Amino acid sequence: MAYHSTRVVCKLCGTESTAISPASYSYLGSPDLDTRPPETSRSALRYWLQRCPQCGYCAPDLAQGLTLAASIITQRQYQAQLSNRALPDLANTLLCWSLIQERTGNYRAAAWAYLRAAWVCDDALLADVAQRTRLNAILLFNQAPRLPGNYPSEAGTHELVLADLNRRAGRLAQVADICWQGLSKDAPAEVRRALAFEMHLAACHDTACHTLDEAYQRRYRSIVYPASFGAAGQSAPTAADGGIEALAS
Numbered sequence: 001m002a003y004h005s006t007r008v009v010c011k012l013c014g015t016e017s018t019a020i021s022p023a024s025y026s027y028l029g030s031p032d033l034d035t036r037p038p039e040t041s042r043s044a045l046r047y048w049l050q051r052c053p054q055c056g057y058c059a060p061d062l063a064q065g066l067t068l069a070a071s072i073i074t075q076r077q078y079q080a081q082l083s084n085r086a087l088p089d090l091a092n093t094l095l096c097w098s099l100i101q102e103r104t105g106n107y108r109a110a111a112w113a114y115l116r117a118a119w120v121c122d123d124a125l126l127a128d129v130a131q132r133t134r135l136n137a138i139l140l141f142n143q144a145p146r147l148p149g150n151y152p153s154e155a156g157t158h159e160l161v162l163a164d165l166n167r168r169a170g171r172l173a174q175v176a177d178i179c180w181q182g183l184s185k186d187a188p189a190e191v192r193r194a195l196a197f198e199m200h201l202a203a204c205h206d207t208a209c210h211t212l213d214e215a216y217q218r219r220y221r222s223i224v225y226p227a228s229f230g231a232a233g234q235s236a237p238t239a240a241d242g243g244i245e246a247l248a249s
């Protein structure tokens with residue numbers, strides 16, 4: 001992968017440093033169910049945020065930022081996160097950016113940063129931290145207003161990400177209801193298949209990482225329906241959603 005190198009001046013302290021960014025992205029394979037991209041885009045996550053070497057400000061662009069960030073980065077919690085030796089630097093950078101977003105009321109951006117930090121913790125085999133990070137992402141996604149145009153904008157995709165966060169964090173009992181919420185919307189066929197796959201994985205007590213491609217290829221013998229099934233008029237997923245009974249063999 002080719003990279004650009006530019007000089008950037010920190011908005012908060014005026015220190016100049018070098019910022020590196022990929023010149024291009026490519027996708028070799030399938031994204032995970034929670035939208036984590038495949039390589040080579042996956043490796044580019046480390047360049048998504050910049051960190052000022054002087055004041056520790058973390059942001060997608062150090063030259064930009066709210067004045068309020070200047071007071072947040074001096075707080076004990078931010079400084080402790082910045083230098084947390086138990087975590088990879090990239091996870092700390094993402095969690096610091098999340099803290100700024102959370103404190104300034106941008107809960108959705110904070111939630112996405114938590115999810116990305118969870119990916120880094122997955123790679124570092126820090127399962128407990130990854131779980132806590134996903135639980136924080138769930139809390140923040142649930143606090144964030146659902147505005148038109150928010151990524152991911154496709155119907156049912158918000159529920160897919162939430163379902164995967166809950167499943168990966170071990171909150172299996174929550175997954176089916178979230179998936180039904182997604183299936184009750186006018187979601188595209190590929191999203192419906194992924195939601196049905198999430199239900200299947202939760203019913204199998206599977207908390208591992210899985211890809212969207214798997215959702216398209218899997219065949220199920222059965223799905224365990226939530227206790228509330230049918231109460232709100234839900235209909236069972238069809239063969240097109242994942243081939244539940246119709247494709248059982």
Ligand SMILES: [Zn+2]
Pocket residue numbers: 010011012013014015052053054055056057
């Ligand atoms: Zn700075």
